[in-house]
Amino acid sequence: MDEVVATAKYETPQVQTKEAPTFLQIVKKTARHILLILFSVITAFPFLWMLVSAIKTTDEIWKFPPSFWPAEPQWQNFIEAWNSAPFGLYMFNSLFTATAIVLFQIFSAAMMAYALTQFRFKGQKFLFASILAIYMLPAASTYVPSYVILSKLNMLDSYQGMIISNAVSVFGIFFIRQAFMQVPKEMVEAAKVDGASHWTILWKVLLPMTKSSFLTFSLISFVQMFNNYLWPSLILKSQDKYLITMGLRQFFIEGGAYGIKWPLVMAANVFAVVPLLLLFFVAQKWFIKGINDRGVKG
Amino acid sequence: MVTSKYKQFLTISLFMLPALILLLVFWFIPMIVSLFISFTDWDYISPTFSLVGLENYSSLLTDKEFYKVLVNTLVFAVFTVLPTMAIGLALALTLNKKIAGSTFYKAIIFSPWVTPMVAVSIVWSWIFQPEVGILNFLLSSVGLPKIDWLGSSTWAMPAVIMVTVWKGIGWVMIFYLEALQRVPADLYESAAIDGAAKWRRFRYVTLPMISPTTFFLLIITTIDALQAYDQIQVLTQGGPAGSTRTLLYMYYQLAFEQFNMGQATAVSTLLVLITALLSVIQFWASKRWVHY
Numbered sequence: 001m002d003e004v005v006a007t008a009k010y011e012t013p014q015v016q017t018k019e020a021p022t023f024l025q026i027v028k029k030t031a032r033h034i035l036l037i038l039f040s041v042i043t044a045f046p047f048l049w050m051l052v053s054a055i056k057t058t059d060e061i062w063k064f065p066p067s068f069w070p071a072e073p074q075w076q077n078f079i080e081a082w083n084s085a086p087f088g089l090y091m092f093n094s095l096f097t098a099t100a101i102v103l104f105q106i107f108s109a110a111m112m113a114y115a116l117t118q119f120r121f122k123g124q125k126f127l128f129a130s131i132l133a134i135y136m137l138p139a140a141s142t143y144v145p146s147y148v149i150l151s152k153l154n155m156l157d158s159y160q161g162m163i164i165s166n167a168v169s170v171f172g173i174f175f176i177r178q179a180f181m182q183v184p185k186e187m188v189e190a191a192k193v194d195g196a197s198h199w200t201i202l203w204k205v206l207l208p209m210t211k212s213s214f215l216t217f218s219l220i221s222f223v224q225m226f227n228n229y230l231w232p233s234l235i236l237k238s239q240d241k242y243l244i245t246m247g248l249r250q251f252f253i254e255g256g257a258y259g260i261k262w263p264l265v266m267a268a269n270v271f272a273v274v275p276l277l278l279l280f281f282v283a284q285k286w287f288i289k290g291i292n293d294r295g296v297k298g
Numbered sequence: 299m300v301t302s303k304y305k306q307f308l309t310i311s312l313f314m315l316p317a318l319i320l321l322l323v324f325w326f327i328p329m330i331v332s333l334f335i336s337f338t339d340w341d342y343i344s345p346t347f348s349l350v351g352l353e354n355y356s357s358l359l360t361d362k363e364f365y366k367v368l369v370n371t372l373v374f375a376v377f378t379v380l381p382t383m384a385i386g387l388a389l390a391l392t393l394n395k396k397i398a399g400s401t402f403y404k405a406i407i408f409s410p411w412v413t414p415m416v417a418v419s420i421v422w423s424w425i426f427q428p429e430v431g432i433l434n435f436l437l438s439s440v441g442l443p444k445i446d447w448l449g450s451s452t453w454a455m456p457a458v459i460m461v462t463v464w465k466g467i468g469w470v471m472i473f474y475l476e477a478l479q480r481v482p483a484d485l486y487e488s489a490a491i492d493g494a495a496k497w498r499r500f501r502y503v504t505l506p507m508i509s510p511t512t513f514f515l516l517i518i519t520t521i522d523a524l525q526a527y528d529q530i531q532v533l534t535q536g537g538p539a540g541s542t543r544t545l546l547y548m549y550y551q552l553a554f555e556q557f558n559m560g561q562a563t564a565v566s567t568l569l570v571l572i573t574a575l576l577s578v579i580q581f582w583a584s585k586r587w588v589h590y
Binding site: 036149249269277 | 306307309310313314315316317318320321323324325326327328329331332335385388389392393395397398399401402403404405406407408409410412413414415416417418420421422423424425429430432435439464467468469472473476521524525527528531532546549550553554559562563566567569570573574576577580
């Protein structure tokens with residue numbers, strides 16, 4: 001069969017690509033799969049290792065050479081880890097602040113994007129250029145004064161402080177502005193003729209037409225806020241305000257450094273990592289859209 | 299007419315107000331204040347401070363430790379950015395052809411990007427564990443000596459780099475894939491498809507076509523590398539012996555461990571200047587370079 005195909009190909013090279021694959025093509029394809037499988041394994045390995053380490057006993061985790069699968073999976077490690085520190089509270093703090101922040105960011109970004117795309121006014125270019133300028137700059141360079149400002153507002157160590165100091169997203173303004181510029185002018189004009197106010201046009205015309213951009217932005221920003229560590233660790237000081245990232249590090253220092261509770265430390269990591277991985281696998285295409293539409297920083 | 303103009307002004311202002319206030323309070327004003335603090339000797343605790351001119355900068359620039367930090371930052375940036383870009387591009391090229399399971403591969407390789415750096419760094423610190431860690435097990439199983447990854451000033455930096463590259467490859471890959479898909483197909487068809495021609499096609503067609511993307515990614519991932527903190531904090535806290543102390547980590551230590559706000563903000567000003575320079579280069583280049 002292969003021979004026949006090969007001969008046919010030799011005679012009509014112009015249809016080469018439409019024929020059944022040659023031996024060389026199969027080899028190449030296999031090589032590509034091997035490369036991709038290799039990288040997938042390397043990428044996924046730390047996650048797998050986290051999972052299997054979480055269900056080992058302390059004795060087993062310290063064995064050398066290490067075993068891959070535990071002799072007897074210690075599923076109760078998850079319960080024990082969950083009860084060794086207020087992880088429920090940490091999770092709540094992260095989910096609550098991240099959700100509130102995303103809502104505020106959507107509001108402030110959509111309003112600003114509306115002003116930037118639907119009006120012409122003096123200083124508009126300057127304003128946009130200024131926002132553009134801070135887009136790339138390291139947020140950390142604002143931390144000392146922002147810390148002082150928050151303390152003056154009496155908002156250190158509070159949800160309010162965490163939320164308000166993150167309530168504007170420069171990336172969000174760009175992303176939503178970009179989306180609004182894609183909406184045909186006629187749609188907005190038609191709504192105006194119907195007597196719609198700017199407020200109505202923004203939320204009832206533009207928002208529904210750019211839903212996917214809003215969704216993408218929400219997902220990416222949510223993940224970034226959930227994973228946020230440096231700034232929250234500066235402003236949230238009491239343990240009952242800790243975000244999950246801060247709680248994990250705290251647990252790691254207490255339990256991991258002396259090697260006593262490594263399986264529990266790994267189990268605790270599972271709480272933070274697995275929900276995000278699931279969210280990503282469900283909503284993959286929206287994340288990827290965010291990168292393809294430009295601008296999401298690594 | 300006047301009232302309608304006034305009304306228009308009011309409407310625009312109201313729409314801009316939420317973002318504008320927040321931008322002013324948490325971005326613009328802090329940036330300026332930070333610059334101002336860098337000319338003072340403020341220690342956060344005392345209510346007074348005095349202006350010291352450029353002293354914070356000159357003491358930084360004459361401090362040997364600062365140059366060590368600068369070199370660390372450079373090493374971290376270069377050895378994070380180059381492998382991330384090269385591997386990301388290689389994977390994108392592999393995935394750019396029709397291949398079964400490409401969505402699955404893409405998802406797996408991208409997935410670390412969504413996970414918290416703090417959590418995955420903790421996992422990696424277990425992988426790096428010197429006596430029983432899986433990485434040293436792999437090394438010893440091929441006859442290599444065990445390495446005290448996070449405890450040696452030689453290997454701590456490569457370890458931090460490894461984690462950073464692992465987390466960033468997927469992002470670069472997705473970005474490159476999109477760029478490759480925008481390379482016009484007819485440019486390919488005009489080229490012959492034998493082995494040697496394939497390399498030439500890559501070298502003279504694909505590579506130049508995606509060069510604006512390469513440049514964009516180069517700048518963005520460098521800026522990102524300059525801001526790395528979480529993995530350093532979890533894995534090494536800047537150690538051992540300052541071997542993983544980068545500019546941003548030094549800033550954190552000066553400001554929030556030593557409360558030397560003047561010197562800390564001087565470091566942050568330098569960081570801003572470096573980042574601004576890189577952004578300006580990117581902005582300037584993107585105006586002169588067509589993106590495909």
